[in-house]
Amino acid sequence: MAVSDAELAFRLAVGLFCIVMPSVLFVALNRFLMRLRDDDLVNRALDRVGEQSGGRQSPAAVLTGGMLESDGRSPVEQTVRCGSCGAPNPQFSSYCASCLERL
Numbered sequence: 001m002a003v004s005d006a007e008l009a010f011r012l013a014v015g016l017f018c019i020v021m022p023s024v025l026f027v028a029l030n031r032f033l034m035r036l037r038d039d040d041l042v043n044r045a046l047d048r049v050g051e052q053s054g055g056r057q058s059p060a061a062v063l064t065g066g067m068l069e070s071d072g073r074s075p076v077e078q079t080v081r082c083g084s085c086g087a088p089n090p091q092f093s094s095y096c097a098s099c100l101e102r103l
Helices: 005-037 040-053 059-063
Strands: 079-081 088-090
Antiparallel strands (some): 079 088
């Protein structure tokens, strides 16, 4: 069975696409995540937590309100209850995560 030049060129293009595109997409995703990690919003959140606790914390501690870091206090002591709905919130929160009332 003979393969025409156009069909051969198409098959080579598809094969090249399937080999190259995953690498290109991986590099693009990696660069996007690095840019997102260095974003000003993340840095401001880290600075805000650092100002309140006097030192830098890990990103996991920032996102969970310090509940993943063991500092001798129980998770109950690390939260503040909302006056309106009673939902627990991290100590550094300004607004309730449930009802959006000011803490």
